[in-house]
Amino acid sequence: AQSVAQPEDQVNVAEGNPLTVKCTYSVSGNPYLFWYVQYPNRGLQFLLKYITGDNLVKGSYGFEAEFNKSQTSFHLKKPSALVSDSALYFCAVWRGSTLGRLYFGRGTQLTVWP
Amino acid sequence: DTGVSQDPRHKITKRGQNVTFRCDPISEHNRLYWYRQTLGQGPEFLTYFQNEAQLEKSRLLSDRFSAERPKGSFSTLEIQRTEQGDSAMYLCASSLPGTGPLANEQFFGPGTRLTVL
Numbered sequence A: 001a002q003s004v005a006q007p008e009d010q011v012n013v014a015e016g017n018p019l020t021v022k023c024t025y026s027v028s029g030n031p032y033l034f035w036y037v038q039y040p041n042r043g044l045q046f047l048l049k050y051i052t053g054d055n056l057v058k059g060s061y062g063f064e065a066e067f068n069k070s071q072t073s074f075h076l077k078k079p080s081a082l083v084s085d086s087a088l089y090f091c092a093v094w095r096g097s098t099l100g101r102l103y104f105g106r107g108t109q110l111t112v113w114p
Numbered sequence B: 001d002t003g004v005s006q007d008p009r010h011k012i013t014k015r016g017q018n019v020t021f022r023c024d025p026i027s028e029h030n031r032l033y034w035y036r037q038t039l040g041q042g043p044e045f046l047t048y049f050q051n052e053a054q055l056e057k058s059r060l061l062s063d064r065f066s067a068e069r070p071k072g073s074f075s076t077l078e079i080q081r082t083e084q085g086d087s088a089m090y091l092c093a094s095s096l097p098g099t100g101p102l103a104n105e106q107f108f109g110p111g112t113r114l115t116v117l
Helices: none
Strands: A010-014 A019-021 A032-038 A044-050 A056-058 A065-066 A073-078 A088-096 A103-105 A108-113 B005-007 B010-013 B019-024 B031-037 B044-050 B052-056 B066-069 B075-079 B090-096 B112-116
Touching: A010 A019, A019 A108, A032 A065, A032 A073, A044 A065, A044 A073, A044 B090, A073 A088, A073 B052, A103 B044, A108 B112, B005 B090, B019 B090, B019 B112, B044 B066, B075 B090
Parallel strands: A010 A108, B010 B112
Antiparallel strands: A019 A073, A032 A044, A032 A088, A056 A065, A065 A073, A088 A103, A088 A108, B005 B019, B019 B075, B031 B044, B031 B090, B044 B052, B066 B075, B090 B112
């Protein structure tokens, strides 16, 4: 069963504009949700996570994400995009077992043009 | 650099050959994970160690794949009789012990890109 969906393969935005990268999940219970970023020929870098508490989570490099339980979404946002934000972004969910495997979406390629 | 390291970064091999990859996790992390990432896909879980014990294996991990973590520190992933379908990026990650939120934050290495000709 699909645990995480990233409905957009690509997102294009002009520098200085706000950006949103979408993620929806489908797991039972209370999920732990993560965003990772991948630059070319690099491993995944952790951006932010939602465990519990405030639905708005702030992370690295000015990114934030909003957890919406009713819509089962965890969209990544940034108020003002930079060209250097161009990368591949992955949403991931931890299902709450004790074993810790992450389930990743297919990724969204973000391109910020000058 | 005290992050997760992987060796080699690139490996080209011929079909039918055996290959072995190494992962060195962050030193205080007792949990270690292997993932496989193919083009256009997110990473897919392969296996997980807590210290030296292999606690979970994905169905993706066929009998040609074996992973070890003999002393609870570095880990190796071996693929025997490689096939062209094994071509992928193999990612290693590690995380802290425990059950709290920090234990779920996985730190990834740069990956080993395998090409099977």
